[in-house]
Amino acid sequence: MTDTRLAADLARGAGELLLALRAEGGPDLGRRGDADANAYLLARLAEERPGDAVLSEEAADDPARQAVDRVWIVDPLDGTREYALRTRPDWAVHVALWQRGLGLTAAAVAQPSLNAVYASDFPPTPASVSARPRLLVSDSRPPAFAAEVAERVGGDLAPMGSAGAKAMAVLRGDADGYLHAGGQWEWDSAAPVAVVRAAGLHASRVDGSALRYNQPHPYLPDLLICLPELAAPLLAAIAASR
Structure with a gap:
C-alpha cells in the first residue's frame, strides 16, 4: 500500500470509529473521540510503518522525531468542539507524512459527516474564483x-x-x-x-x-x-x- 493510500485508509478508519462513537453519545464525547481516534491511528501506524515517527495532537511529543527521516503528522479529531455538538458536520481527521528533504509527501483529510475522504494522490479539480470571493x-x-x-x-x-x-x-x-x-x-x-x-x-x-x-x-x-x-x-x- 502506498503512503497516500495508507493515509486515506487511516483517515477513513478513524472517521468511521468517530461516527460510531458519536452515535452512541454519552458524556465527554469530545475527549473520548480524541483519545479513541488517536489510539487507533497510533496502533495502525505502529503496525503498518513501524520505523516511522509520529507527531500527534493527542500524544506526547517525542523529540527523537527530529532525527527520523519519516514522520507522520496527525490530528485524530480536528474540530473537537464541533464534533461534540453532534449536529455539526465541520470536523475532520488529518493524516500526513513528512519526509526529510521532501517535505509533505502524502496526506488525506476525512470528513466523516460528509462521507468524504480527500487524498493527495487523487485530489478533485478546484473551481474558479467567485465573482464575490x-x-x-x-x-x-x-x-x-x-x-x-x-x-x-x-x-x-x-x-x-x-x-x-x-x-x-x-x-x-x-x-x-x-x-x-x-x-x-x-x-x-x-x-x-x-x-x-x-x-x-x-x-x-x-x-x-x-x-x-x-x-x-x-x-x-x-x-x-x-x-x-x-x-x-x-x-x-x-x-x-x-
Whole structure:
C-alpha cells in the first residue's frame, strides 16, 4: 500500500470509529473521540510503518522525531468542539507524512459527516474564483484583520469549524479562500495543506512565507489557503491590513 493510500485508509478508519462513537453519545464525547481516534491511528501506524515517527495532537511529543527521516503528522479529531455538538458536520481527521528533504509527501483529510475522504494522490479539480470571493475564517477566533482583507478583495467572510473542513471547502469550490491567524499547530494544517497543494491551490503563511513541518517546536500559528489566482490579491490585502 502506498503512503497516500495508507493515509486515506487511516483517515477513513478513524472517521468511521468517530461516527460510531458519536452515535452512541454519552458524556465527554469530545475527549473520548480524541483519545479513541488517536489510539487507533497510533496502533495502525505502529503496525503498518513501524520505523516511522509520529507527531500527534493527542500524544506526547517525542523529540527523537527530529532525527527520523519519516514522520507522520496527525490530528485524530480536528474540530473537537464541533464534533461534540453532534449536529455539526465541520470536523475532520488529518493524516500526513513528512519526509526529510521532501517535505509533505502524502496526506488525506476525512470528513466523516460528509462521507468524504480527500487524498493527495487523487485530489478533485478546484473551481474558479467567485465573482464575490467567499473567505472562510474560524468561528471562534477569526483574525482581527479578516474583515478588512475581505473588503479589499471585494469578498465576504464566513465562519466554519475545523481547519480541515475549511480547507476542503475551498478544494470543493464551496469557498474561495481560508484565512487563519489565531494560532495553530503543525497537525492542524499539515494534511490539509498537502491535499490542497496536490490540487494546485496556494498554501502559505499569511505573509507569504513557506509552511515548514517537523520543526523542533511544532507551533505554526497562521495559514492562507486559496485558489491560485486569488493568492496575490489576498497576500497584498493581508499586508495592507495587518
